[in-house]
Amino acid sequence: MHTQHARRRRSWILTLLVVAGAATLSAEDWPEFRGEGRLGVWRETGILERFPEGGLEVRWRTPLHHGYSGPAVADGRVFVIDFERGRGLEGIERLLALDENTGEILWETSWEANYAGVSWDEGPRATPTVDGDRVYAVGASGIMTAASVDTGEVLWRTRFQEDWGSEIPQWGFAGSPILDGERVITQVGGTPDAKVVAFHRETGDEVWRALSSVEAGAGVAQPTIIDAGGVRQLIIWHPLAVSALNPETGEVYWEQPFEVDYNMTVATPVHRGSDLFVTTFYNGPMMLGLNNDRPAAEMVWRGSSNSEILTDGLHAVIGTPIIDGDYIYGFGSYGQLRCLVAATGERVWETQDATSERARWASAFMVQHEDRVFINNDRGDLIIARLTPEGYEELDRTPLIEPTSRPGNRRELTYVNWSHPAYANRHIIARNDEEIISASLAAP
16 A cells, blocks of 8 residues: 555656646747747747757658748648649649648648749749638749638639739749738739738738839848837838838838849848848848837948948848847858847858858858757758857757759759748758658757
């Protein structure tokens, strides 16, 4: 009896410890590009400090067609878009839902797409956006689909070229739709005055349209919503300016001219406090100061170089920088990880260590986690690092996924990986042109 009582007591104590431990851990989904709020911040706890010696434990691999589109994760499902080429530039784009635990394809919905006019015609660019019972996806040729997350049933669809008179951006349509109440907002590049359109999330009907596309189209930036000047502001970075709109009405609050060569508005605008930072491959960086009392902005500083080689600040390609404290960290035009003073743009340090190769368009994606960052470089590596004004401290590195996309220039590994992964429920979900994988990042 005494032995049975002791066993029951140990079992009870163990149960309490497990419950208590679980209560201290947090898990979260990744329902849109760069996670909740598009902030590039991963808040989960119980994450490993170093990678296993034999590499990450991959819980599943599922075959996939071509595409740059990153995955979104919500309510036990993974959503991703791909492209299967047919004849010439024609093919089939698919929106797929996979079981988050097994990788099994639960459903798919597809549509015909023509990539005529799209540079780097590998596949879709925009990450799907999940909102409750619906998922929204935009293909590279501008076909936007709203589908049921449970069944894949197409609830509504619009074609930017046919329905809105849009022209395909040089790099294809790449902006992921953003949800705001009953509105789903995306960059359409339509005419007249439909560079940005808000659709009703349930019906697809137009709620409002804004900004002219006569001089320049939609570009490829991701729309974001910030709180500043006492209001919510929809930030649209397009090839002519950074514009702030009322997300409920489309009213323009303010605009800061900033002409961007070749529509390369790729890196997402970064907001912190009264700072709003943008950076582009050819034209470099610009810091805006947001008014604290009303929706307004002014330029604080701007880089002086329009060269991809003689870069004085940060000339980002695809990776979005981080503002941490008084400093900016980001990858430049040839893969240089740089630290800048946020107040002035002055360069503090530079390193090539994270990308390993000084080559045109070499880049990486960064996600903040506690006092460190997870970096996915375009060689397919996953890196844990700490970034401070004193320098780059690499804590660990492991191979994650094979690079399979054509970079358009000579590279050591021939191919690159330019797809932003998802960090969800203590796993990383990443894709290339052949497969999508889920690997554990949980602490031992």
